[in-house]
Amino acid sequence: MAPANRADTEHADPATANSASAKSRPTQPVPSSERMEVSIRPTAVRSSQPSFKLKSKTRDGARVHKVYFTPATPCDRLLVHSSVEPVIKEQLKAQFEGLDPVQLLQEIRHAQQVLSDIAALDVGADVMTARPSELSDFVSSLATAWKDGEARPTHRKRPTAKRWWRTRVDPFADAWPVIEGWLIAEPSVTANVLMNRLATMIPDAYATKAKLRTLQRRVKAWRAARAKGMVLGAVRKLAITPAEV
Numbered sequence: 590m591a592p593a594n595r596a597d598t599e600h601a602d603p604a605t606a607n608s609a610s611a612k613s614r615p616t617q618p619v620p621s622s623e624r625m626e627v628s629i630r631p632t633a634v635r636s637s638q639p640s641f642k643l644k645s646k647t648r649d650g651a652r653v654h655k656v657y658f659t660p661a662t663p664c665d666r667l668l669v670h671s672s673v674e675p676v677i678k679e680q681l682k683a684q685f686e687g688l689d690p691v692q693l694l695q696e697i698r699h700a701q702q703v704l705s706d707i708a709a710l711d712v713g714a715d716v717m718t719a720r721p722s723e724l725s726d727f728v729s730s731l732a733t734a735w736k737d738g739e740a741r742p743t744h745r746k747r748p749t750a751k752r753w754w755r756t757r758v759d760p761f762a763d764a765w766p767v768i769e770g771w772l773i774a775e776p777s778v779t780a781n782v783l784m785n786r787l788a789t790m791i792p793d794a795y796a797t798k799a800k801l802r803t804l805q806r807r808v809k810a811w812r813a814a815r816a817k818g819m820v821l822g823a824v825r826k827l828a829i830t831p832a833e834v
Contacts, residue, residue, distance in 0.1 A: 637690045638662060695727045698742065705742040760800050761807060764791065768804075772811060780805040 639660035647654045664685055667673050739745045761768060767790075768783055784804055787795040 637688075637693070639665075642666070691728060692724060695722075695724060698727075698740070702742040705745070709747065760794075760803060764795075765807075768807075769811065772808065776812075780808045783808070 639662050641657045641660055644656045644658050646656075664681055667681055668678055734740050759765075764787060768787070771778060771783060771786065780801065784795065784798055784801050788798075
């Protein structure tokens, strides 16, 4: 069989080409925790989360006046809609009466916690086999949940390690021994005076006061370290010296 012409392949049906490529691509299994949250969220939204719906919109020059219906859940809108059959309305009522908003919230929080653990620990969904706590324990925890900050586990900020490295070259690395000598000799000297001395000594590097704020932070950190060392040294000395009887 002769190969297909290039023109035939270029003018092929895009829908056919997309379906063929979709069939050739391997499908990745969705983790069970994601399927859990995807299946829980629509039920919670349809049953217990009211939303606004636009009723009318009028324009008066550059100003737009919008009027909305009373906030209602999608389930409430279906129950009052005239085109929905009574049988379906009865099924919706039965489903709504069997739902527990608190239990739905607990299942959502559990699914979010599983997703957060998977992202943090880099493990598969099958490994996370922990079950949600008892409903009574979850209800009692809601009273103090605000103290822990963000209630949604997937939206919490992960703790990061404190940065210990420098992002810029220390402008006082070479001159710091001299600066420290001045501080030891004159503990009350200000950073502004030290900057003027550096400008007189090394005008090429410290002619301007662009690095004054950096020097102020360095002097402040040096004094805090010296004060801490003096306090801890006095405490250690008192601990070692025996008490007089």
